[in-house]
Structure formats: C-alpha cells, structure tokens
Amino acid sequence: MLVGLRQAFVRFYGCSLSCDYCDSxxxxxxxxPDVCRVERRPGSGDTVLIKNPVYLEQVVEVLEGWLQDSPKSHHSLSLTxxxxxxxxxxxxxxxxxxxxFLPIFLETNGILHAELSECIDLIDYVSMDVKLPSTSGAQGLWEDHLAFMRIASRRNLYVKVVVSDTTTADEVRKxxxxxLSVDKAIPLVLQPLTSAQGAVSTIPARSLFKFQEIAASLLREVRVIPQTHRFLGLF
Ligand code: SF4
Structure with missing residues (x-):
C-alpha cells in the first residue's frame, strides 16, 4: 500500500512459520548469526558487520546518521x-x-496475536499476511489470523496474500x-508469487483478474501489487 515510499529496515531473526515460498x-x-549487516549510508550498499545481539543505542546511532545524510527521504521504519x-x-x-525518528511499520505473518496485543499501541502501520494453505503450505491458521486482524485493525492496517497458480477461488473468498468480519474497509493486496529464478509472476494474468474480481465484489479496496523490489534489483 505504501509502494514507492522509502523505508528504513530492521530485519529480525527467526520465524514461527516455514512457508514454502520463503525468500528469507x-x-x-x-x-x-554472530554478526549482522548494517548499511552505513542509505542505499549505498556499503555495509559493515556488527556483533549480535544489537543494542538499542546502536540502532539509534545508525538511524541518526541515516536521517542526517538523507533528511526527509524515509517514510517509516519497517520491522521485518x-x-x-x-x-x-x-x-x-x-x-x-x-x-x-520515524513512524513504525510492522511486516508480519499475522498469527502471533497475543504478542501483537503487547505492542500494538507502539505501531503505526501493520502489513499483515494471510497465509493461504495452497501457496504457503501452512495449515489451520484462519482463527489466529482473525484474532490478529481484530487487534491490528486498531492501527493503519492492510492485508496481503501471496497467490500462485495453486491458489483457489475459495481461499480468496475465505x-x-x-x-469482512472485522472491517470491510481494510484494504487487500493480492501479491503474485515471484519465482526463485526471479520471474516477476508465477501466475497467469487471467487468474489474477479472477481473484481480483472475487475480492472486489466483497471488499472496498483490492490491489494487485507484485514484489516491486524485484524490478529495482533491491534485495
Ligand atoms: S512468514 Fe515470512 S519469513 Fe516466515 S517462513 Fe513465511 S515467508 Fe518466511
């Protein structure tokens, strides 16, 4: 939903899922890892290794430097x-x-609702995944997704689903x-699965149109947005 705006990223270790399409x-x-990579100047690709665990003071120091070098360039700080x-x-x-320094943007697999409730008041934007069984391989997450969405809807929330040629119309409807059971106005992003070889979409356009039609008949705002960093060669 914020495509085109620049963000600073802090990447956290570990995940509670193991999606078939995971690119991390x-x-x-x-x-x-014993160390993590930090970019010295935003967008430069000039990175240094610093020891893990990283402390708040180190993150603050890096952010201060970035915002001094590139004032007003960043929209938000993405936690990913x-x-x-x-x-x-x-x-x-x-x-x-x-x-x-910046508004806080949370990118999340959308299931850890008890943990979200602990820090929702500190977050400005939530990009929440709904994991479809056919595409991610993850099963039985609907109830956790629902509980999560109810809490996340207190902030600026959108939902993202990765769709592929194995996705069914029933999953999109569900x-x-x-x-709908939380708030019809929450935007939905349909993201075509990107292949490991870098092809931008692994799903025929006609299937995307079909899914968008189904979703648009039920919700207020539905967008198809591919992984744009692939176009730009940013990883
Ligand atoms: S939730 Fe995200 S990071 Fe975790 S396994 Fe799935 S794709 Fe990878």
Whole structure:
C-alpha cells in the first residue's frame, strides 16, 4: 500500500512459520548469526558487520546518521523478518525511542496475536499476511489470523496474500470473509508469487483478474501489487 515510499529496515531473526515460498531462509532457518549487516549510508550498499545481539543505542546511532545524510527521504521504519513479533519484548522496550525518528511499520505473518496485543499501541502501520494453505503450505491458521486482524485493525492496517497458480477461488473468498468480519474497509493486496529464478509472476494474468474480481465484489479496496523490489534489483 505504501509502494514507492522509502523505508528504513530492521530485519529480525527467526520465524514461527516455514512457508514454502520463503525468500528469507537465512534469516529463518540458519542458527542465529554472530554478526549482522548494517548499511552505513542509505542505499549505498556499503555495509559493515556488527556483533549480535544489537543494542538499542546502536540502532539509534545508525538511524541518526541515516536521517542526517538523507533528511526527509524515509517514510517509516519497517520491522521485518522472519517474524518481528517473536521479539515483542525487545519491541516494547525499543519502539518508544525509535518512534521519535520515524513512524513504525510492522511486516508480519499475522498469527502471533497475543504478542501483537503487547505492542500494538507502539505501531503505526501493520502489513499483515494471510497465509493461504495452497501457496504457503501452512495449515489451520484462519482463527489466529482473525484474532490478529481484530487487534491490528486498531492501527493503519492492510492485508496481503501471496497467490500462485495453486491458489483457489475459495481461499480468496475465505480471506475476504475474514476481512469482512472485522472491517470491510481494510484494504487487500493480492501479491503474485515471484519465482526463485526471479520471474516477476508465477501466475497467469487471467487468474489474477479472477481473484481480483472475487475480492472486489466483497471488499472496498483490492490491489494487485507484485514484489516491486524485484524490478529495482533491491534485495
Ligand atoms: S512468514 Fe515470512 S519469513 Fe516466515 S517462513 Fe513465511 S515467508 Fe518466511
């Protein structure tokens, strides 16, 4: 929903799921790394390694430098992963300080509702996934997604589903019904699955149109947005 706006990213280790299409496998499945990479100047690709665990003071120092080098370029600070809410205690202690620099944007797999309720008041934007069984391989998450959505809807929320040529119309309908039961105005983003080889979409356009028609008949705002960083060669 914020496509085209620049964000600063903090990537957290580990995830509570193991989706078939995960493109963050190093973050999710390897043992916790001793070091992490920090970009010295935003967009430069000039990175240094610093020791894990990272402390709030180090993040603040990096952010201060970035915002000094590129004032007003960044819209928000994106917390991504893995699954950032696995670290909700860290978020609770860090976010009051980080909010002073930029609005906080949470990118999440949308199931850890108890953890979300601990820090929702510190978050400005939520990008919540709904994991479709056919595409992600994850099963039985509908109730957790619903509980999560109810809490997340207190903030600026949109829902994202990754769709592929295995996605069914019933899954898209069920996702819409979930949203409808919370708030019809929550936007839905249909994201075509990107192949590991880098092809932008693995799903025929006619299927995307079909899914968008189903969703648009039920919800107020439905968009098809591919992974735009692929176009730009940003990883
Ligand atoms: S939720 Fe995201 S980070 Fe976690 S396994 Fe699925 S795709 Fe990977």
């Amino acid at each position: 496998r190093d973050t999710v499945y390897s043992p916790p 992963g893995g699954e950032p809410l696995l670290h909700f205690r860290v978020l609770k202690s860090w976010l009051p300080a980080l909010k002073r 996702t819409c019904e979930l949203i």
